[in-house]
Amino acid sequence: MPDTNDERDTAGGAPAPGEPTADRVRGIFSLIADKYDLFNILSSFGIDRTWRRAAVQAANLKTSSRVLDLCAGTGDLSLALAKQGRPAEVVGTDFVPEMLAVAEQKARGFSGRTKVFFSVADAQDLPFPDSSFDVATVAFGVRNLPDRAANFAEVLRVLKPGGRYVILEFSRPSFAPWRWFYHLYLRVVIPAIGGLLTRDRTSFVYLNDSIRSFPPQAQLAAELRGAGFTAISWEDRTGGIVAIHTAVK
Ligand SMILES: C[S@@+](CC[C@H](N)C(=O)[O-])C[C@H]1O[C@@H](n2cnc3c(N)ncnc32)[C@H](O)[C@@H]1O
Structure with a gap:
């Protein structure tokens, strides 16, 4: 079984299986917005919440912090940042309004000290x-960006000096049998659950392909370093199914 799957379809000009073109990504998330949260719970057995909690810890927030949550989707990380980190402000952004509509609905039930806003924005042009x-x-957003370098440049621009970028993303388990099982789960179970919930199995085949195409931990760290971030580190969760990278401006 290959460890990566990043060959592009050069013959017909169509995007390769895991390639995140803007049209493909917008199409998928606008279609599945109202089922996205249920899909997450079913497909990760709820472990995704512990991953987001770990990302909030990695953000090392102060009560005065102003936080930008990119690719915020239905707002789970934005709201975890507000509830657990209690910073001054969280601005959640995404380029699919249908996803943010769900986030806004959830934020109405939040009454903590943090100001929480959502607004439509492209993570590559803030x-x-x-x-x-x-x-x-x-x-779980960086993997969907056609141009990660543009995102890194934009984040460096909008962060204050010393500011921190925290990336929670699917990654590469180092223990081969666990990786094999995980890849099997991605290929077989994820499209089955997604197809049942949304009647759109194809979007979840893309999910598998995009995860398999995404650079592993050390390579993503090297990209961040190349973009100009410093003090880059990462921690694996659930045996490397996800990794949390932190990088400083
Ligand atoms: C897998 S969801 C993650 C949502 C949320 N962060 C979470 O933890 O559940 C990925 C989100 O990234 C958004 N996205 C993808 N490309 C984007 C871009 N270029 N600019 C802004 N948002 C983008 C999608 O619309 C989608 O809501």
């Missing part, structure tokens, strides 16, 4: 001034 956030976060 509508915020230079040096305006203490922390930027992204959970």
